[in-house]
Amino acid sequence: MASSSRDLPAVELAVTLDWRDTAAVLRVAGEIDLLSAPEFEEVVDTVLADEPRTLVVDLRAVTFFCSAGLQVLAAAHRRLPERALRVVSDSAVTSGPLKTTGLDTWIGIHATVDEALSQ
Template sequence: MMVDGVTVLAVAGSLDLLTMAEFQDAVDSALDTEPVALIIDLTEVEFLASAGMSVLISASRGAAHIPFAVVADGPATSRPIRLTALDTVFSLTATREEAVRNCTPRPSDIAAVDPAQVHQ
């Protein structure tokens, strides 16, 4: 799904060894579209195992060239992310709205181009 031009991958249920491949495929598919930014929303996730966290690390690496954030506000998701210090690896927000705000380029983020510096 797209929110303000940002790709949002909303995930639900359990992220564990049984669902890891499907989750990784969804992340890879989202990255294959060459998004301007990627948000993984874990709001509806009830269980986050180490296998799910490894997919988040992989997603962060795959999105190294674009803004990337993870939405997690419940104890089942935000707590393991913080306990493993993954919140220092990628941006962790409590709401999708906050993540979209953080991942949407602002006019001040866009470098001004001096026409005299452009070669034809």
């Protein structure tokens, strides 16, 4: 499987993009709050402009996740084919809001990037 990686411009968040064939793996670290959500949205939009078949958003290094972050993921979900957006989460900080809002019924939550890519 071919893989390439690059850092994306971010101020509030640490973000890395890794391509695995036609899948984009976006690793995000930091807090996704009202101040950083527009930056998160810009990064996701930049990735989606490259038309990945699958987008995996790794949120394991995110320490705070608010509704503005959920809105970014919901918008990305609407732009991708069904089940093409997958989230990697190993904590209630990020998976809890997805489950509470019911977004987990449309966006798969996985424990690892490899698990998300194998779906």
